[in-house]
Amino acid sequence: MQDKSSDKSAEKRKIKSAKIMREIMTTYYLDALTAGQNSKQVAWITSGGPVEPLVAMDIIPVYPENHSAMIGASKMGEDLCSKAEDMGYSSDLCSYARADISCSIVKGGPLGGLPKPDMLICCNNICGTVLKWYEIQARLYKVPLFILDTPVCHTQYSPEIAKYVQAQVKEYIIFLEKITKRDFDYDRMVKVGKLAVEAQKLWKKILNTTANKPSPMSAFDAFFFLALIVTLRGTQTAVDFYTKLLEEMEQRIKEDISIIPDEKYRLLWDNLPLWYQLKWLSNKFSDHNACLVADTYTTAWCSALNYTDENDFLNSIAQAYTRIYLNIGIDQMADQVLDMIKFYDVDGFIMHSNRSCKPYSFGQMDIMKIVQEKAKIPVLMIEADMVDPRSFSQSQVETRIDAFMEIIKQRSN
């Protein structure tokens, strides 16, 4: 049993905005689930896709990836993934995709399935998986599929790529006009674009607050608070919420409230989280007085900022969405990791080698070497999966984290 005073300090450490965020997400999903009754259209869209034109057209965006993360967090991943396997999908495929594909058929998961889409928007800037996954859903739901093809910028965003993606942004608008049978609202788009940029700027500031020692929040909180920047980007709701969250973080810094009781070590995380083991993992680190201060995953939602022009949003979409974290070469990814290591002043780097996500995980070993050489900090690679717990061995990971933390402790002595 904990004593009263530690109860109190734990209470103090809790992030208050979490409750509001839950309410917002509940409202959002209720809206989405009842869209048909309110004669609103629903678009399913990939997490890296340009959602702003949908918001400008009053179409409700729904994110199967976010839904799959919820499935993982509610520990329903194994069941749904294995159901997909029964349907013939290999267990080696992305567990977000497996969970969503079977959920569409069996209507399982925490929400009993997502609302039926009126259209599908797939941007392949994150992976080739989404292309195949959305083709499957397009056949199942018999709805139109728009693909925004964003060629990989291994070394550069070339003029050919720019021209191609720009042309497709126009095709995207025409597609939306056709499906909604309405003209595109360019004035509204300007406003939505500004809100999207504002939300991303706030998100970046929020993530940056963890450079403070001790850190007012951790990557585990970022994983949770990420949902809004993904799903409600371009709305006033997201801007208002993140304004409050930023205030809370700044207040915490002023009052010296840290997210873990006695932060001694600071770590950086790479790749998607283990949605089904967030709590265990976060306790594990905090037992070692280590705080996961930042991660490459949630940071990806501000990387577009570098190329977004808030005064000419629609025209900057092509570049902003093509040059995101996963759609660049490994060497550029390593540079970004090195920047983060410096900015957040971390003592160690943990890489989740995620069986589900090949574009994120292949190349990690090269990044690891670069980090070891240039930043000279210890790196740990753990093998797991973001949603499917069958590829995760708790005891093994625990032993490895313990050993890794020993090294970090010795180094800091």
Added chain:
Amino acid sequence: MQEIKIFHAAIKDIPAMALKIKAENKKIIGHLCSYTPEEIIHAAGFHPFRLFSSKSDIVLAENHLQAYCCSLVRGVLEDSLSGKLDFIDGTVFPHTCDSIQRLSDIWRMNKKYGFFADVILPVKLNTDSARTYMIDVLTKFKKEVETAAETKITDDDLNASIKTFNLIRKNLSAIYALQSQKPGIIKGSDLYALVKGSMIMDKNEVADLLPLIADNLEKMDTPETEGKRIVVSGSICDSPDIYTAIEDAGGIVVGDDLCTGQRWFDGEIDEKNTNPVNAIADRLMTRIICPAKHKGTTLRGENIVSLAKENRADGVIFILLKFCDPHAFDYPWLKDFLEKEGIKTMLIEIDDQQQSSGQLSTRFETFIHMI
């Protein structure tokens, strides 16, 4: 047939064959995808050369790619790191799947060979803007190759290469058609050697040999041996033993939808097009599609059904490489498409490294008896 033996010899000792090409003062440009614009490489006087894994144990590649990466990608990287590919002078990476995408980065960062190019082709193949982009990318690639070769590729050069490749494609298609008309006329392992050989041997030599083989086959009668007609589908099938195992089990491969098969030689380039780069682009946009590309949501299903029907297939065998996402995503619905037409299917998941077909034999037998 003596000509077929030349193909067998070439694929048996690939480094030796490569050295022969180098002795003619030709630079070898390796690549890993059937969408590689080989004509452009060839027109510059280079030798386009499809990379296959030598199937050595994975040791060095372990330091770059996790075990859940497909065996083709890991195997080829292993060969590169262990020096087995030191005979190549450059590499070209058309964008294929997520695994190849990262292999390209790792390869580039290793800086092993002189020439390196990413040819980031469109994933969509059904829009005008994708076609324009395809042409832009090919034009850019042509310039890169010209710089590397220190030469200018003229339209005549390109047209000549297009002719050679068209000849190869036409003859391989003809040989496949003959096998389908007169099943068993050529052994599966021979067919395999012809396609693989065509991908790595000197193109002029291939263009000379294939018509002779096609002519010979044309003259031959349908063999007495009976067998169930099989179509195979998947990514690469780099194992003659698999073909033999199918035959031993009572099947005959009468058609395929493979990278190491029809997908490589399907569709000819329009020789009348006055713009050869556009002509190359048009073939890439229209040839039989690979699952890493997009052209509507049902095309691959329609393709496999018509392939099976045209070849009067008794069954379709899916041969997929483990950890290959694009193919694994397509398998369940392709199977549905076929089964709706009453065509039976079976799935085998293989590892490019694994060579023994012992276990497979029993499974092939069971399937072939059933159909």
